[in-house]
Amino acid sequence: MATKQHKTTSVEKKLIGLADMVVTAAERSKDPTFAIPIRALSNVSFNERKGLIEMGAKKQTRSFFNVGMAKKFMQTMLVADALAELQRAELTTSLREIYYRTKHTIQDSHENTFDTQDESDPVIEDLEVSLAALREELHVRAENSGSIVGPVVFGDDGDRVDCSKLGKGGYSVPSIVEPEYLEIRRCTADFVLLVEKGTQWNRLSEDKFWRRYNCVLLTGNGQPPRGVRRLARRLHEEYRLPVYVLVDNDPWGYYIYSVVKQGSINLAFESQRMAIPKAKFIGLSSADPERYGLPRNVGIKLNEKDIARAKELMNYQWFKKPVWQAEIKRMLTSGLKYELDSLANKDFQYLTKKYLPGKLKDKDWLD
Amino acid sequence: MAKKHPTASATSTPTSAKSEAELPVPKKAAKPAQQVTAVEMGARQREISVAEFFTKNRHLLGFDNPRKALLTCVKEAVDNALDACEEAGILPDVIVKLEVVSNGEPIAPSQATRFRVTVTDNGPGIVRQQIPRIFAKLLYGSKFHRMRMSRGQQGIGISAAGMYGQLTTGKPVQIISRIGPKAVAHFFEVQIDTKKNEPLVHENKQIDWARPRGTQVTLEVEGKYQKGRASVDEWLEQTSIANPHVKLTYHTPEGETKDYPRTYHELPPSPREIKPHPYGIEFGMFLKMLQDTKSHSISGFLASDFCRVSPQLADEICKAAKVPAHSKPRELKGPAAETFYRTIQETKIMAPPTNCISPIGEKAILSGLYKQIKGEFYTAVSRPPAVYRGNPFIIEAGLAYGHRPEDQNKTKQPTAPKAEGEHEEDDSELARVIRYANRVPLLYQQSACSTFKSVLNTTWKNYGVPQSRGALPGGPMVIFVHMASVWVPFTSESKEAIADYDEIQKEITLALRECGRRLGLFLRRRERAASEYRRRNIFELYIEEVVEACNRLKGGKLPKEKLKGQLQKIANSRTGGAKTDEALGKTGAGPEGLPHSIIVTEEGVEGEVDLASQVESEAVAAPVQTPVEANPLRDEKPVATETKAQGKTPTGMKGKDAKPPKGKAAQMALFSGSDRLDRPDRPNRPDRRDRPVSASKPRGKK
Numbered sequence A: 001m002a003t004k005q006h007k008t009t010s011v012e013k014k015l016i017g018l019a020d021m022v023v024t025a026a027e028r029s030k031d032p033t034f035a036i037p038i039r040a041l042s043n044v045s046f047n048e049r050k051g052l053i054e055m056g057a058k059k060q061t062r063s064f065f066n067v068g069m070a071k072k073f074m075q076t077m078l079v080a081d082a083l084a085e086l087q088r089a090e091l092t093t094s095l096r097e098i099y100y101r102t103k104h105t106i107q108d109s110h111e112n113t114f115d116t117q118d119e120s121d122p123v124i125e126d127l128e129v130s131l132a133a134l135r136e137e138l139h140v141r142a143e144n145s146g147s148i149v150g151p152v153v154f155g156d157d158g159d160r161v162d163c164s165k166l167g168k169g170g171y172s173v174p175s176i177v178e179p180e181y182l183e184i185r186r187c188t189a190d191f192v193l194l195v196e197k198g199t200q201w202n203r204l205s206e207d208k209f210w211r212r213y214n215c216v217l218l219t220g221n222g223q224p225p226r227g228v229r230r231l232a233r234r235l236h237e238e239y240r241l242p243v244y245v246l247v248d249n250d251p252w253g254y255y256i257y258s259v260v261k262q263g264s265i266n267l268a269f270e271s272q273r274m275a276i277p278k279a280k281f282i283g284l285s286s287a288d289p290e291r292y293g294l295p296r297n298v299g300i301k302l303n304e305k306d307i308a309r310a311k312e313l314m315n316y317q318w319f320k321k322p323v324w325q326a327e328i329k330r331m332l333t334s335g336l337k338y339e340l341d342s343l344a345n346k347d348f349q350y351l352t353k354k355y356l357p358g359k360l361k362d363k364d365w366l367d
Numbered sequence B: 001m002a003k004k005h006p007t008a009s010a011t012s013t014p015t016s017a018k019s020e021a022e023l024p025v026p027k028k029a030a031k032p033a034q035q036v037t038a039v040e041m042g043a044r045q046r047e048i049s050v051a052e053f054f055t056k057n058r059h060l061l062g063f064d065n066p067r068k069a070l071l072t073c074v075k076e077a078v079d080n081a082l083d084a085c086e087e088a089g090i091l092p093d094v095i096v097k098l099e100v101v102s103n104g105e106p107i108a109p110s111q112a113t114r115f116r117v118t119v120t121d122n123g124p125g126i127v128r129q130q131i132p133r134i135f136a137k138l139l140y141g142s143k144f145h146r147m148r149m150s151r152g153q154q155g156i157g158i159s160a161a162g163m164y165g166q167l168t169t170g171k172p173v174q175i176i177s178r179i180g181p182k183a184v185a186h187f188f189e190v191q192i193d194t195k196k197n198e199p200l201v202h203e204n205k206q207i208d209w210a211r212p213r214g215t216q217v218t219l220e221v222e223g224k225y226q227k228g229r230a231s232v233d234e235w236l237e238q239t240s241i242a243n244p245h246v247k248l249t250y251h252t253p254e255g256e257t258k259d260y261p262r263t264y265h266e267l268p269p270s271p272r273e274i275k276p277h278p279y280g281i282e283f284g285m286f287l288k289m290l291q292d293t294k295s296h297s298i299s300g301f302l303a304s305d306f307c308r309v310s311p312q313l314a315d316e317i318c319k320a321a322k323v324p325a326h327s328k329p330r331e332l333k334g335p336a337a338e339t340f341y342r343t344i345q346e347t348k349i350m351a352p353p354t355n356c357i358s359p360i361g362e363k364a365i366l367s368g369l370y371k372q373i374k375g376e377f378y379t380a381v382s383r384p385p386a387v388y389r390g391n392p393f394i395i396e397a398g399l400a401y402g403h404r405p406e407d408q409n410k411t412k413q414p415t416a417p418k419a420e421g422e423h424e425e426d427d428s429e430l431a432r433v434i435r436y437a438n439r440v441p442l443l444y445q446q447s448a449c450s451t452f453k454s455v456l457n458t459t460w461k462n463y464g465v466p467q468s469r470g471a472l473p474g475g476p477m478v479i480f481v482h483m484a485s486v487w488v489p490f491t492s493e494s495k496e497a498i499a500d501y502d503e504i505q506k507e508i509t510l511a512l513r514e515c516g517r518r519l520g521l522f523l524r525r526r527e528r529a530a531s532e533y534r535r536r537n538i539f540e541l542y543i544e545e546v547v548e549a550c551n552r553l554k555g556g557k558l559p560k561e562k563l564k565g566q567l568q569k570i571a572n573s574r575t576g577g578a579k580t581d582e583a584l585g586k587t588g589a590g591p592e593g594l595p596h597s598i599i600v601t602e603e604g605v606e607g608e609v610d611l612a613s614q615v616e617s618e619a620v621a622a623p624v625q626t627p628v629e630a631n632p633l634r635d636e637k638p639v640a641t642e643t644k645a646q647g648k649t650p651t652g653m654k655g656k657d658a659k660p661p662k663g664k665a666a667q668m669a670l671f672s673g674s675d676r677l678d679r680p681d682r683p684n685r686p687d688r689r690d691r692p693v694s695a696s697k698p699r700g701k702k
């Protein structure tokens, strides 16, 4: 299947290493075993100097000759095999396709290798962390669910994509944006504005906010997918662009910001390549309603879940800064949350014309 | 009473005396018409012939209904044949034949009311002049007057059967007997004169008989043939279990021939005759012995007619009872005899010798159980001799556990998937108790029997066997209990249930507990092996997948078979290795994963009793089969292909934890079920990439 010029990639080598591990163990009559770093809050720490969430050293082992793990072990080998196939074929695929590719009935039995995708997804994550390979490196993509518009030019499969000439729809950010797949040919923007919601991104794009303020507008339609985060990181790193995050004023918004800034607990091992420790929180802040005169009646009462979540956030080490404690506390005291959309209460273009310009001018953001 | 006081009639009856006191009535009150004088009564009083007594009370001897009567006839004849052979030191070879007797039209055996019972043995034969009295005189026999373990005791058995035939069909008993190849065979037809209890010889001639030695009895009786519980068939089968040294051939009324081969090649050691022990004698019997003794002195009587009474001890007893040692036994009467009897009972006397009992023996019991009951586990326990009321006895118990081949076949049938709450039918199966007294199966009055009560009182749950309160233990199990004694205490004359003596119950319980303990070991060991086996199966199932994946990863350049072999070796060693195979009977030729025979003996769990040495190789009447080295005794050999065929059968094995997986399909099913359980709870699923925390907020808000 390998094309003539296919060179064994480092990821492929790592995957083949799993087979070598099995062979060596078998030769020594040992139980084939490999280690998987544990992905849980208990195994992450916040590196204050780097401003990143880092994965701890705790590992769990997965061995074949253990009744509880035998199936998972077998599944891991099957997935590793499928991933190596992708490498050789130089193809990318989705989680779901991996599931279908590795699913079959075990010979002489009624048992399937996988029953649902819920069984194969974690196995892929296991391989990512234990081989220290990124999802993208494994050629597994998520859905494209991000958009970009602004003065930036990409090379995508040889096509030149000028994001300043794509109208208000912009360019759909692919899920894999590693340099081999997406080349940033040129970027003249001054900063990146990462907007939580597609609706507000549309507003800004329609109002050509990016042209006026010379910025790149990015959105991930909610929690930004890996491609969007990685692209923001590349722009930040390769073009030294500051990144501002614009989210709703609710615990979820804070969380999205924190994931962009220092990484997620789950994917702590990827923080190195995904997180943008210098990213700034531009709004909505719990101080904004008062400052911008948003009436109480456009707020939404915090529900129990919101309150619990907010309190949890206050306990995260990366929210321990006094400004953040004050920010979250203020929201809890008011008992209200505000959506970005509520700015329309004042004017349809309030966000574009008043709110963001003011914020940028005053450097009114949180770090 | 009236007999002794003929003048009593002169006095008034108590009733008239009473009325006399209360009401003045005429002196010559008319006597009620039905009143009889003692003289008149005396005229009617005479000896009752035992035969006449029997005619009216035939239920006492086991002839209460036609079905039981047929069994009793077979039983009496077979018991005699076996007793005679064993006493003569001959390995018994007995043929039982049941034929339907019809006048004209052939009748189905189940509908027939008349049968001809013929029992032939290779025993010592009977001398010509004794034949009429043995077969046509009640209470005539060789076994009553001695304390020796035998099946027959009273000297009633065969003549009662003959009389039953005579009463119900009018036909005489036919006998052929020959005492050796050089002697001639005699043919007799005898009937009993029920008034006199004396034989009437109808026919007596010399005949040619193909057999060099032995006896043949033919009875024609009213009866009913019905298979099942307490049938002739069951009795013979159980006889064969407890008497593996017997070769039994049974021609059924349906024309079939059932062979019960000899699997134990030695005669049981001949039981020794002993004298009664003083503790085992009733006062009445004691008085009779005083009259019958040949001794001239009391002390001589004690020392010579009882066991364990030395001349010194006899003198001591006399002294203690203040009876002169030289006084005549016949003169000891009344209160003096009673005091003397009590003194004996209070004297400390050594227990009777116990070497007079001939137990079946553990090996022979195993051999018998193994031959007749197809199970997976067998054990047998012979208790040391014990004594009840001066009678030595031995209790033996055995256990066969597991499934008969036909039942195993049943479970091999593809079964529909079971819904929740549904169970395999045989979950409710209860153990079967087979009881014996002096090697004779007891088929009636189970719940009155001490053996049965002891089975109920044993806490089988301790040994991993289910048991509801006050019920028999559950499961595919046969419990064997045997009491061997010079005198078995039956609850009634019909010899159907053993009485509850504490000493007997205690011994039975101890024997059962030991059997149970061994069964528990087996069940636990097998369960462990089964779970190891299940584990190994999981590994084996996945090895193929892992090897294939590795091979593809390595670009198809892997020595696959080598890797597979290495992994299989690891799997094997991590799941108990050969021990697991052995415990599950995988090493034998049985179906995959089906343990078919493990015998736990006193030597330990692992020890398999070497029955092979006692097996009469030609007796294993099995067709030429696969080499028998694995299990020489097993008649049925499951064919290997059966296992294959069921490979496609999905079977729900839930709720059958006691049973190991059978066949691959079942193993798979079992495994896939257990895998789900074994798998540790998945840690809270790592969040999807695109939803970092619990998805508490919908992604796209409008």
Ligand SMILES: Nc1ncnc2c1ncn2[C@@H]1O[C@H](COP(=O)(O)OP(=O)(O)OP(=O)(O)O)[C@@H](O)[C@H]1O
Binding pocket: B076, B079, B080, B081, B084, B121, B123, B124, B125, B126, B134, B140, B141, B142, B143, B144, B151, B152, B153, B154, B155, B156, B157, B158, B159, B160, B215
């Ligand atoms: N097949 C036989 N071969 C040799 N002797 C026999 C045979 N059948 C009976 N006898 C002799 O006949 C006697 C009487 O037999 P019978 O069955 O009437 O009484 P039993 O066996 O002594 O006691 P029970 O009444 O308990 O059976 C026996 O004691 C035995 O000596």
Ligand SMILES: [Mg+2]
Binding pocket: B076, B079, B080, B151, B152, B153, B155, B156, B157, B158
């Ligand atoms: Mg008899």
